Amino acid sequence: MKRTLSTVLAAAVLITPLSFVTAPAALAAPAAVKTATELPAPKPGFRVYPYLTNSAQNTMDLTWISELNTAGTVTVTGPGIGGGKGKSASNKVVLTSSPVYLERSEYTEKELNQSISGLEKGSWLKSNSNYRHKVTVDGLKAGKEYQYTVVQDGVEFKGSFKTAPSATAWENFRVIAVSDSETEPYGRTEHREWELNPSNSYTPGSLERPGAGSDWANKFGNTTRYGEFTLKYPLNQDTAMQENMKHVAAADPDLMMITGDLTQGSGYQPAWDEFFGYVAGVHGTLASSTPLITALGNWETYAALNGGYGSATDKSPAVISRAKFHDYFDRVGDPENPQYKGSYYRTDHGPLTILTLDSTNGRPDENVGKFTTYPVFSGNDTNLTSANLSTDTQGEFTFDQYVASYLKIFPGSTAAEVDQPNMDKDSEQWAWAEEQLADARARDQIVMVQFHHAAYSNGVHGTPPNHAYPDNQSGTAMRAYTPMFEKYGVSTVISGHDEMFERSWVDEDGDGKGFHSYDVGVAADGLRGEQLIKNDEGEYVPHRFNTHSEWSASADEPETWATDSNGVVQLQDGGLHYGHLQIDVKRTGQTAELVMTPVYLFPVLDKDYNLMETERRVYNDVVTVKIDQNGEPLARG
Structure with a gap:
């Protein structure tokens, strides 16, 4: 069912929209350096429109950000709310928010004085005031649609949402999964590398890509990858994210998974301004009607120009970055370990259970050339055993360094209150994951898992x-x-991190009932291919460590180039593009099926290589997983 959203100004208040300007119009002549006193004054209304999290059958959380320290009100109408003992069933409830000031979201001096090539200095900055409002609407009925109106400082935002269906009363629903949006103001001008697989570059009869000195290279730029000339992609990151979210919204999903690396550094406030502009702001309001299920990635521990991962003696930028992520996504996590602040959590949507894990810390800590604990080996993963399986995903800092910086940032806290969970077999997260999987299996749920590091x-x-x-x-x-995952019948694992589109089939115990593992890191940032290494002849060839890989856009979707009617060399189809994974959950009598469709956005360009539109296209790897009446995937035929 389609949702309709609108933003209405109350008659008594006249407000200029917050930076409601398209990216091209923002490219003006250079201006003087902005300082804190020159930032826009806090404005009434919404800095970030309402966005949905913690979706369930009977509850929904609405969060929004204002610039003024004033309470907002939420009016929700729909089946079953507003009634109760001694009251008439009005089907309406009015709730009032309590604003919480987000001190960590104030711009730093480095952010205030940053220069970005191609943009007017400071044109991307807003006011230096962020108040979070979070309202939990409960008493809802499963599988029902509700209308809501949020009023903030006299400004109205109207939206709707649908609660999760029950595990028995459902027919079909849709989940969209993406990763690695890595938003930032620089994305308004930056075109990323566009890698080409050397072993499967073109379809038979195809022309080759335009080369050095071509109109393409002159318009979009080029770079060097693996020692070779490499074109840059025709869409900048800003346009890519806008187009991706536009096509996602048109698909009308019931849930939206973003499996890490939401921004180009969680400790960099302008990156968050950009992110919410795409999903709950100037460019679109997808998250105002579709609940977000977000995971922590490595960029959620990165502060960009505010210190990156931190110095050798101070990892506080990583601590602050994670804290900012939790400021925006206040999750219901592990009740036995609330210190982790929802870094890992469970979402139930009808017959589907999604476990979100935190893959950002393992032990013992490892670092290439410094702290590698396990024997070095070569070749592909057929040589990977339990004896040489590494245990850490983060070589930029150790857990002890993180703890020391956490205690410094949060005086009075203890090591037991540190928010970053481990992920190994002795961790609370591991025990929690197994407990949730066992419970989901006992309830005959279809199970998916997401975490960032593929x-x-x-x-x-x-x-x-x-x-x-x-x-x-x-x-x-x-x-x-x-x-x-195999023991408890997980059907699909969704990850990102490698900024490519890839599907692997994992069946280590050989019973045919494995799971599909996806890298969906093509939201709006890099467009990387397979890892290349030099062979004995000095040529770069794909390494292909992962023998479980069955499909990737880089390896299996060669490009087709041809000359159009204007005599211009144009891409006709194929290649690596931005996109998302569409997952349709369908009921089939007493059983079910998952249809997983890899969607890509094909750029249609005119004779001058200007973008006319992006077409929704589907890669040749649509996968259907049959689910039995116990919620487990059937063996592959």
Whole structure:
């Protein structure tokens, strides 16, 4: 069912919209350096429109950000609310918010004085005032649609949402999964690398890509990857994210999974301004009608120009970055370990259970060339055993360094209150995950899992830190969960991190009932191909550490180039593009099926290589998973 959203100004209040300007119009002549006193004054209304989280059958959380310290009101209408003992069933409830000031969201001096090539200095900055409002609407009925109106400082926002269906009363619903949006103001001008697989570049009869000095290279730029000339993609990151979210909204999903790396550094406030502009702001309001299920990635511990991952003696930027993520996404997590602040949590939507895990810390800590604990090996993952399986995904800092900085940032706290969970077999997260999987299986649920660092990948993060071609932020450590996932009948694992589109099939116990593992890191940032290494002849060839890979856009979707009617060389189809994974859950009598469709956005360009539109296209890897009456995937035929 389609949702309609509108934003209405109350008659008594006249307000200028918050930076409601398209990116091209914002490219004005250079201006003087902005200081804190030159920032826009806080305005009435919404800095971030309402966005939905913690969706369930009977409750929904609405969160929004204002710039003024005034309470807002939420009016919700729909079946079953507003009534009760001694009251008439009015089907309406009015709730009042309590604003909480987000001190960590104030711009830093470095942010205030940042220069970005191609943009007017400071044009991306808003006021220096952020108040979070969070309202939990409960007493709802399963599978019903509700209308809501949020009034903030006299400004109205109208939206709607639908609660999760019950596990028995449902027919079909849709989930969209993306990763690695990595938003930032620089994305308004930056075109990313567009890698081409050397072993499967073109379809038979295709022309080759435009080369150095071509109109394409002159318009969009080029770079060097693996020593080779590489074109840049025709969409900048800003346009890519706008187009991706536009196509996602048109698909009308019931849930939206974003499996980490939401921004180009969680400790960098302008990146959050950009992110919410796409999902609850100037560019779109997808999150105002579709609940977000977000995971922590490595960029959620990164502060960009505010210190990155931190220095050798101070990792406080990582601590602050995670804290800012939790400011925006206040989750219901593990009740036995509330210190983790919802870093890992469960979402139930009818017959579907989604577990979101935190893959950002393992032990013992490992670092390429410094702290590698396990024997070095080479080749592909057929040589990967329990004896040499690495255990850490983060080589930029150790857990002890994080703890020391946490205690410094939050005086009076103890090590037991640190918010970053471990993920190994002795961790609370591991025990929680197994408990939730066992419960979901007992309830005959279909199970999906998401975490950021792809455990199965042929990308640059696909090899572990103890490999001959090592990576310092590899997701291979998350393979430790594979036996657990197989034991409890997990159907699909969604990840990102490698900024490519890839699907792997995992069936380690050989019973045919494995799971599909996806890297969906093509939201709006990099467009990387497979990891390449030099062969004996000095040529770059795909390494392909991940023998479980069955499809990737880089390896299996060659490009087709041809000359159009204007004599211009244009891409006709194929190649690696921005996009998302569409997951349709369908009831089939007493059983069910998951239809997983890899969607890409094909850029249609005119004779001058200006973007005319993006077409929704589907890669040739649509997968259907049959689910039995117990919620488990059937063996592949």
